[in-house]
Amino acid sequence: MHRKTFILVALFLIAIACKTEPSKKVPGVTATPEAEMEVSETRSDWPVSLERLPDTAFVRLTDYSSDFVYDMKYATADNFLNEVVYDCPECYTRVSTAKALIEVNKAFMEKGYRIKFFDCYRPHSIQKKMWKIVPNPTYVADPAKGSIHNKGGAVDITLVNAAGEELDMGTPFDFFGREARHAYTGHSQEVLDNRMLLRSTMEAHGFNAITSEWWHYNYGPTLEYGIADFRWDCPE
DSSP, X not given: XXXXXXXXXXXXXHHHHHHSOOOOOOTTEEOBTTBOOOOOOOGGGXXXXXXXXXXXXXXXXXXXXXXXXXXXXXXXXXXXXXXXXXXXXXXXXXXXXXXXXXXXXXHHHHTTOEEEEEEOOOOHHHHHHHHHHOOOTTTSOOXXXXXXXXXXXXXXXXXXXXXXXXXXXXXXXXXXXXXXXXXXXXXXXXXXXXXXHHHHHHHHTTEEXXXXXXXXXXXXXXXXXXXXXXXXXXXX
16 A cells, blocks of 8 residues: 555544544443443443443442342431431442342342341541541541441341331341340340341351441452542432
8 A cells, every 4th residue: 555545544544533432431330440441321231231340340239139128327317427428328339249239139038038228338538527427436437447338348238028127136227235246145036036147148148247236247359449439429
């Protein structure tokens, strides 16, 4: 090919490439520094399959399952802070956590129960806000170290039955007395059985309990993830 013709063809191809629209970030999917990604937003591929997303991306759980129940306490004043700290109620997690939650919920549904969420991913800036309200590590993780909630790997949950009624777990969510501890045996056998059902099923799917809160579970693979601070968009 003549050199002048080659140059003209190359310039033509570059011009076409420059007119191509860049891909849009998918709503409900947020990339992280360790997993930069963009996905084309079309009606045919939304929501994007979890299998197509990196495990460290954040996703809105409601986009991937309608089988969960939500009562996002920190988007209300019905919490131990007695203040609203979220702009609106949303449950985001890492992709890896979302996959595990969907699978464990299937196991609960086979027994007639479903997971109800009180809290999911928590932006680091919200952790700082909570610490400012209650600067006590007994109740709030010090933002200097961060929380697994800030990594998108922790959830605060309970179980509901087919009628949507919460199972009796002995104490309310965010009750910080010894009665909330897994080792406490002063509850009725029904309460102990309910807690064991929750804990054994969650642990069988890769989640870890903590000693002081029957409602809190960490997804093991996320423990090494970085602390994040993206804020989701709220409806106007």
